[in-house]
Structures are given as structure tokens and as C-alpha cells.
Amino acid sequence: MSIKMLELSRGAPGTSIFPTVLYDESSFVLIDTGLPGFREKITEAIREAGLEARRLSAIILTHEDIDHIGGLPQFLGDADEAGAARPDVYAHAADRPTIDGERPIAKAPEERLNMILGQVPEAVAQQYRAIISPASPSNVSHELTDGQSLPFGGGVTVIHTPGHTAGHVSLYHHASRTLIAGDAMIVSEGQLGGPNPGFTPDYSLALQSLRKLAAYDIAQVICYHGGLYVSDRVNERIAEIAAQAI
DSSP states (O other): OOEEEOOBOOSSTTOOBOOEEEEOSSOEEEEOOOSTTOHHHHHHHHHHTTOOOOOOSEEEOSOOOHHHHTTHHHHHHHHHHHTOOOOEEEEETTTHHHHTTSSOOTTSOHHHHHHHHTTSOHHHHHHHHHHSSTTSOOSOOEEEOTTOEEOGGGOEEEEEOTTSSTTOEEEEETTTTEEEEETSSEEETTEEEOOOGGGOTTHHHHHHHGGGGGGSOOSEEEETTTEEEEOTTHHHHHHHHHTTOO
């Protein structure tokens, strides 16, 4: 199978995050990059998943939150330092200004960002500020659009699912019938639920966005928070969550 869910510990029990890798003969693609300083954790998780830690050909960011884009500067900066080509970076246009450093992260104002960067080595913090900066070249090389097909891992479809952020996207991997949900939903105590209300500025829109998923035959969901949800009635469960929209 050309898809692997990774598990990255954030220290405290129950706070792991779950990026995803798509791979085939011609590409090795990471979906979301963790917090600043998480590159080594990601590389180790790839090895633990039984995959060779090949050079990334692309990075897909489901949205602009710090725990999704925080590791991006390490991957881009390391390529720059090695004189190698940067991996292509894919994100929706609505979240691109934040990822390019042209506007602050809405959910990580300067005080919180300083706290997060204060917990990593100074070189990592400096690299983050240098690359997520309006003074640096654009980080996003490809803008994602609703319904777009990407060839990675045998083929995925982009589904624009705004609400958690304006540019939030989910991805449907056709070969495995897997929905990579980002933060559009979470898994808690083995159950699939809607996004975290405290971190979802437009909760009603986020639930309405889930109605788009009815068009896909989903066997399992990878949620960035909570991990894998497998059921013979995934679509029915998502419809139940979406029906809660006001």
C-alpha cells in the first residue's frame, strides 16, 4: 500500500500527532510537518514505519496551524544548505500568506510563537523565523484547489474543507479509500468526531464542509489528532457529524 500514517509524540500522553506519507516509484510526499524541530521525529517515524527515509519530493500542508507547518522550515532550509532542490510545497491559496510568512498565524500570536520557539534549539528557531518570513522567497510552490487530482501514492483528490481555517483541505486517497482529514475531524477514545471547537473559528462552516465527503467511498480516516478511524460505516458517521451544523 502506498500510504503510511506516522505517529509523533508531543511528550504528554494522548497528545501524539499523525502526519501521513504517500509514496510510489517516482515520489515521496509528506502531509503536514509537525511543530518546529520535528524533522528528526518525522524521519525516525518514517523508518519505524518500515520505509526508507528518501528525499522528499513534495510536502502537502492541510492548513496553516503551527503544528502543521512548524517543521517546514527545517525541510526547506536543509535542502538550501545542501544545495539540493527544495521539495515542492502544496497548500490552499487562502492559507498561503501565513505559510509564506506574509501574515501571522492566527492561532499562534507572537507570545505563543515565542514560547514554542523557545523550546527548540536556537538554530531551529532562527531557521523558522528566516523562512516563515515576508523577506524570504515564497514557500508555497503550488496552490491547491477543490477537486484537484494529485498523482501521489497512486492518486489523491483535494477536498477544500474550510472552517478550521479558511484554506483547510482534506485529501482522499483512492487506492486505499482513505480520507486524510487534517483537523477537519478528530478521533477521541476511538470515536470519530468533528473538529476541536476551541481551535475552529467557524465551527458551523467546518461541519458544513464535511457534507462534501459524501461523494467519496471512505473506508478509513486519518485524523491529525487521534490517528486512524476504521469502520464499515465511515460515511454514515461523517454524515451524522455534518448534520450537527446549524
